[in-house]
Amino acid sequence: MAVQVDVPLAPTRRHRAAALFRAALVPALAILTALVIGAIIIWFSAPSNRGTRLEVVVAAYRGLFAGAFGSRVAIANTLVEATPYILAGLAVTVAFKCGLFNIGAEGQLFMGALASTTVGFTITGLPAIIHLPLALIAGAVAAGLWGAIPGYLRARTGAHEVITTIMFNFIAFRLVDYFIVSGPLRDRRASLPRTPFIQANAQLPRFVGPLEPANLTGGQEYRPLIVTTDPGWNIRLHLGFLIALLAVWIIWWLLNRTTTGFEIRTVGANPEAARYAGMSITKNFVLTMALSGALAGLAGAGQALGLERNMKSLFSSGYGFDSIAIALLARSNPIAIIPAAIFWGALNTGKGEMQALTGISSDLIRIIQALVIMFVAADQIVRWIFRIRQAHGEQMVFSRGWGK
Amino acid sequence: MSAQQPPALEVRNITKRFPGVLANDGISFTLEKGEIHAFLGENGAGKSTLMNILYGLYAPDEGEILINGRPVTIRNSADAIALGLGMVHQEYALVDTLTVAENIMLGTEIVSGPLLDERRANQRISQLSREYGLQVPPDALVQDLPVGVQQRVEILKALYRNAEILILDEPTAVLTPQEAEDLFRVMRSLVARGKSIIFISHKLKEVLSIADRITVLRRGRVVGTALPHESTDRTLAVMMVGRSVVLTVDKDESQPGEVVLDVSNLVVLDDRQQVAVDGVSLQVRAGEVLGIAGVQGNGQTELVDAINGLRPVVDGRVCIAEQETTTAAPRHISELGVAYIPEDRKGTGLVLAYPIADNLVLSTYYRSPFARGMRILANTIEEQARKLVKEFDIRTPSIWTTAGSLSGGNQQKIIVAREFSRPIKLLVASQPTRGIDVGSIEFIHRSIIQQRDDGVAVLVVSAELDEVLALSDRIAVMYKGKILAVLPQPEATRERLGLLMAGITDEHPSEEKVNGSTG
Numbered sequence: 001m002a003v004q005v006d007v008p009l010a011p012t013r014r015h016r017a018a019a020l021f022r023a024a025l026v027p028a029l030a031i032l033t034a035l036v037i038g039a040i041i042i043w044f045s046a047p048s049n050r051g052t053r054l055e056v057v058v059a060a061y062r063g064l065f066a067g068a069f070g071s072r073v074a075i076a077n078t079l080v081e082a083t084p085y086i087l088a089g090l091a092v093t094v095a096f097k098c099g100l101f102n103i104g105a106e107g108q109l110f111m112g113a114l115a116s117t118t119v120g121f122t123i124t125g126l127p128a129i130i131h132l133p134l135a136l137i138a139g140a141v142a143a144g145l146w147g148a149i150p151g152y153l154r155a156r157t158g159a160h161e162v163i164t165t166i167m168f169n170f171i172a173f174r175l176v177d178y179f180i181v182s183g184p185l186r187d188r189r190a191s192l193p194r195t196p197f198i199q200a201n202a203q204l205p206r207f208v209g210p211l212e213p214a215n216l217t218g219g220q221e222y223r224p225l226i227v228t229t230d231p232g233w234n235i236r237l238h239l240g241f242l243i244a245l246l247a248v249w250i251i252w253w254l255l256n257r258t259t260t261g262f263e264i265r266t267v268g269a270n271p272e273a274a275r276y277a278g279m280s281i282t283k284n285f286v287l288t289m290a291l292s293g294a295l296a297g298l299a300g301a302g303q304a305l306g307l308e309r310n311m312k313s314l315f316s317s318g319y320g321f322d323s324i325a326i327a328l329l330a331r332s333n334p335i336a337i338i339p340a341a342i343f344w345g346a347l348n349t350g351k352g353e354m355q356a357l358t359g360i361s362s363d364l365i366r367i368i369q370a371l372v373i374m375f376v377a378a379d380q381i382v383r384w385i386f387r388i389r390q391a392h393g394e395q396m397v398f399s400r401g402w403g404k
Numbered sequence: 405m406s407a408q409q410p411p412a413l414e415v416r417n418i419t420k421r422f423p424g425v426l427a428n429d430g431i432s433f434t435l436e437k438g439e440i441h442a443f444l445g446e447n448g449a450g451k452s453t454l455m456n457i458l459y460g461l462y463a464p465d466e467g468e469i470l471i472n473g474r475p476v477t478i479r480n481s482a483d484a485i486a487l488g489l490g491m492v493h494q495e496y497a498l499v500d501t502l503t504v505a506e507n508i509m510l511g512t513e514i515v516s517g518p519l520l521d522e523r524r525a526n527q528r529i530s531q532l533s534r535e536y537g538l539q540v541p542p543d544a545l546v547q548d549l550p551v552g553v554q555q556r557v558e559i560l561k562a563l564y565r566n567a568e569i570l571i572l573d574e575p576t577a578v579l580t581p582q583e584a585e586d587l588f589r590v591m592r593s594l595v596a597r598g599k600s601i602i603f604i605s606h607k608l609k610e611v612l613s614i615a616d617r618i619t620v621l622r623r624g625r626v627v628g629t630a631l632p633h634e635s636t637d638r639t640l641a642v643m644m645v646g647r648s649v650v651l652t653v654d655k656d657e658s659q660p661g662e663v664v665l666d667v668s669n670l671v672v673l674d675d676r677q678q679v680a681v682d683g684v685s686l687q688v689r690a691g692e693v694l695g696i697a698g699v700q701g702n703g704q705t706e707l708v709d710a711i712n713g714l715r716p717v718v719d720g721r722v723c724i725a726e727q728e729t730t731t732a733a734p735r736h737i738s739e740l741g742v743a744y745i746p747e748d749r750k751g752t753g754l755v756l757a758y759p760i761a762d763n764l765v766l767s768t769y770y771r772s773p774f775a776r777g778m779r780i781l782a783n784t785i786e787e788q789a790r791k792l793v794k795e796f797d798i799r800t801p802s803i804w805t806t807a808g809s810l811s812g813g814n815q816q817k818i819i820v821a822r823e824f825s826r827p828i829k830l831l832v833a834s835q836p837t838r839g840i841d842v843g844s845i846e847f848i849h850r851s852i853i854q855q856r857d858d859g860v861a862v863l864v865v866s867a868e869l870d871e872v873l874a875l876s877d878r879i880a881v882m883y884k885g886k887i888l889a890v891l892p893q894p895e896a897t898r899e900r901l902g903l904l905m906a907g908i909t910d911e912h913p914s915e916e917k918v919n920g921s922t923g
Contacts, residue, residue, distance in 0.1 A: 257779060257780055257782070259770045262769050266758075266766070270754075272751050273752055273753065275734065276744070276746060277734075277766040278735030278767055279735075
């Protein structure tokens with residue numbers, strides 16, 4: 001598998017536009033191809049009582065689009081869904097840049113959420129301006145440390161990060177289970193295993209909406225930035241979305257405009273040359289995995305502090321795993337993570353309406369997502385279908401062989 | 405061979421365009437049966453393109469190819485093999501962990517039922533190796549063989565597939581002079597038995613000694629065809645580059661100053677944890693060039709890696725500019741003023757996916773004027789790149805072109821430009837001109853001597869005797885991890901060095917282990 005190579009440090013505008021077009025072409029066509037195959041599947045699986053097959057296909061995609069972008073609430077839901085994808089996708093991207101394959105985003109996301117939630121409900125009496133950043137930092141640091149361990153193991157012992165991060169996922173899941181099912185962080189008054197609700201001052205506030213009723217929130221009063229009772233503005237979009245956008249900008253800047261980013265990219269592109277140029281492979285592996293973990297941790301923190309307000313034992317629905325697909329779709333370009341994550345979020349939010357309108361199972365969306373990943377990863381298929389020539393030097397290995 | 409017989413291979417008006425480049429421009433030539441036809445040309449002259457067209461890897465835009473007088477279309481390498489073409493690439497296509505016999509029959513296995521018939525394959529291989537004087541051990545693993553023998557395996561592989569025309573791409577680049585002689589003997593026995601050979605090389609002397617005819621390419625066109633007995637290395641070099649070239653480097657007597665590099669009793673292991681550098685001591689003074697001659701794989705790589713902090717030192721010590729650096733990190737060593745031109749240009753010296761501008765600051769990106777704090781200053785990097793590209797004559801469409809898309813000579817100029825663009829006290833250059841064109845070689849040699857004259861201590865490692873002789877003030881010969889002798893340049897004749905490179909010293913005429921050093 002291969003992803004788009006780096007944009008050089010300071011390319012000309014024309015150069016950058018051309019590179020952007022080349023980089024976006026294959027993912028865009030991969031999505032198109034997957035949607036066409038999805039249409040064919042709908043065609044053959046269309047129920048007979050909903051009109052002609054063509055009508056069902058049209059209705060399904062129309063429903064998918066309406067469910068994702070058809071109303072203010074729908075758009076907000078899509079962006080809410082995209083938020084953890086952006087952060088976790090960024091996490092996987094940063095690791096790719098250093099030649100590392102972080103499959104541990106899911107576990108890091110759990111660790112981040114656990115740390116943020118804990119800081120969110122155990123500390124009381126802090127003003128929001130301190131409590132919220134503290135809770136976010138706790139999540140990022142905990143997950144960063146969690147991610148740094150496989151980085152260190154890789155650099156020092158050669159233990160491949162693909163293996164260790166998968167292992168660390170399971171350790172994280174069980175650790176979280178211990179803390180919130182039987183352990184000290186469980187809310188004893190709750191019938192389901194979960195932590196207590198976070199303090200109102202630790203929440204990532206929604207932008208607009210009504211006050212959340214205290215009887216549903218463990219007595220906390222979660223206040224949006226703008227309070228309104230207008231049901232058209234009852235949207236869940238929270239500050240985490242802006243944090244995600246900010247993170248994209250910071251990571252782009254870090255990778256492309258700093259010495260740290262230059263080192264990370266050089267170690268990823270050619271570790272031999274990096275060593276020769278005096279860079280430390282160990283330092284960059286550990287640093288990159290810590291950064292990657294911290295970003296995944298922020299994704300978890302955002303879900304906990306911005307949506308759930310507590311942590312349940314079944315917390316994430318695979319955001320960390322899907323983020324690998326998003327990083328592939330974005331071809332490891334931090335900026336491209338945003339549209340890729342929104343696309344993924346839109347499929348998830350739109351599928352309900354698609355199913356309601358046409359009776360096509362929402363599982364079809366999983367098939368489309370899988371096809372997108374397949375076409376992006378095996379980009380030769382797309383290149384062959386659309387007769388696109390490979391530009392010289394466009395390929396980059398993003399994960400090396402075992403060992404070594 | 406009757407004169408009426410059609411040529412084994414005839415190429416008429418082959419033209420191949422790549423975006424922005426005319427790689428082959430109306431090339432025509434003939435290869436007679438039983439002929440060794442050499443192709444000379446700088447990197448980028450179009451030799452590789454032409455050979456790749458013959459081997460079916462590229463389709464020509466125009467022109468035709470005739471084999472034994474019949475026009476043919478070669479769509480892929482399978483077609484080429486079926487038409488009796490065999491190619492030995494510069495990088496061998498062998499599977500290291502398989503035996504010689506397995507490698508040779510790979511893809512054309514003789515089977516009996518579902519099983520390999522290794523006995524019959526081995527018979528065929530030993531018959532071929534006897535016939536052409538290509539001794540190989542059929543049961544040995546390829547990874548255990550020296551390069552010279554691996555090359556024989558490649559040639560056998562082609563013969564095993566009934567190749568009538570062999571294309572040898574820079575076959576002597578990795579061989580010792582003695583191995584090269586062996587190869588030439590094999591080539592002569594091949595043509596004596598009616599095979600035809602296309603021989604690609606940069607090395608003028610070799611071409612003159614082995615070829616029946618020499619075709620010189622420049623910028624995609626045939627400049628001319630020469631006969632060896634009517635040519636000299638100078639006339640060929642002029643044809644190749646289009647102007648007269650300095651084959652020897654003009655330099656004044658060296659003015660050695662204080663000791664800059666002091667290596668004593670150094671022991672270093674190779675990747676397989678075997679002793680590769682076995683108690684080497686040497687000193688290089690400011691303002692002199694110490695050349696290390698030796699066949700590749702005698703510890704030179706490990707020695708320079710250790711000096712530059714890229715390989716751990718097991719025993720002994722290294723001092724650079726009066727500071728002990730035995731266990732220092734590469735960056736510390738580079739900051740003491742050490743420049744390193746590594747042997748593996750593409751794998752170590754450059755990030756091929758990066759633009760030229762980034763490669764030019766690969767070891768200085770973190771300090772002023774290229775960075776302030778952690779911020780990279782793109783403008784100064786760009787300025788630096790424009791300046792160096794001009795100063796070092798790096799031929800590229802833009803400073804944002806990736807290093808990987810340049811020719812070897814220009815890639816090497818990037819490394820030289822980068823390493824010489826900061827103040828240095830010691831220059832370690834490992835195979836500084838391997839596989840690059842004559843024009844670039846000349847340029848790099850002059851740059852190295854310029855550094856010497858500016859008071860830099862220079863350590864040059866090269867498998868090319870001519871290069872060591874041209875550059876060095878003193879010459880050390882390395883053999884099996886030891887320095888056998890250090891000779892002042894005037895006393896170092898090719899013959900004397902050649903014997904030393906084979907491990908033969910005056911006191912020990914046989915190929916035994918020799919302790920200590922002479923000279």
